[in-house]
Amino acid sequence: MLTPIWRPSLGDTELRSLSISARTNEAVDKIFIAPEGLPLDFYRERFPTWQFHLFDAQHFESVRAYSYWMTQPELYRTFAHYDYMVMSQLDSILLRDVRELPLADWDYLGATWEPAVRILKLGQRALVATSAPRSEGPWWVKLMGRKVAVGNGGLSVRRVSAMIECSEVLINKYRDSLRTGLLEDLYFSALGPSVGLRVADKNLAGSVFAEAVAVGLNDPGEFFGFHGLEHTNPELLDTIIGR
DSSP states (O other): OEEEOOSSSOOHHHHHHHHHHHHHTTTSOOEEEEETTOOOHHHHHHOTTOEEEEEOGGGGSSHHHHHHHHTSHHHHHHTTTSSEEEEEOTTEEEOSOGGGSOOTTOSEEEEEEEEEEEEEEETTEEEEEBOSSSOBSOHHHHHHSEEEEEEEEEEEEEEHHHHHHHHHHHHHHSOHHHHHHSOHHHHHHHHGGGGTOOBOOHHHHHHHEESGGGTTOSSOTTOSEEESHHHHOHHHHHHHHTO
C-alpha cells in the first residue's frame, strides 16, 4: 500500500481515513512516498510501522508534476520486488483487506468514471471530454471519442511488473507532450490496453472501489474502499470515520 505525502502533517479527516485504511490492511506492507526534505516526525509518530521512500521533490510540486512522474517506470521499478501495489491517496479510504481481491485476470483496477470519460487520440495528441462532475472538452470529442470507464488512479491496484513494462513501452511510443496532457490514470487506462495492459472490466472495478457511485449511499456495503468520499458523500464518510 503506497500513500503519497507532501505536507508536514495531515488534517483530521485524512488522519482518520488513513488510520482506518492501515487497520483494515494490517498485514499489508504500508509505505509513504514523499519528497526529499519533507519533515516526517508527524508520520513517524502516528504510523510507526510504515516505511518511507523519498524521491526528488520536483515530482511533488504540482498535480501535473506528480501525474507525469507516475507515467514513468521509476516508481514501479522501485517496488519491483512486490507483485502488486495499492495506490491509496490521502482522499481515499480502504475498508477491507486488499489481499482478498480477485487478482488473477487484470493488471490495473481503479474506481469507475461515471459517466465514462471520452478520449480521442489523434496521432501524438489526445483530446479528453467529460460530462461529470462538470462538463469539459469539445462536444465532438464527447460524440466521437472512445469511452474509458475504468479507472481512477487515486485508489487503484496495479500489477507492478505489468506497470513497468507498460510505462517503458508507452514512453518509446509517445512523446512527452502526450503524457503531460493526460493525467496518469487516464493515460494508463486509455493507452495501456494497446500495449498489453489488462485493465479490469467495469463490472469488476465498479464492485471493488467507488467514487462517483458513492453518491446517495447510506452504508459502505461490500466495497473495498472509496476515493473522494469527502466530495461525493461526506455524510457517509463521517459515519465511517466516526466523526
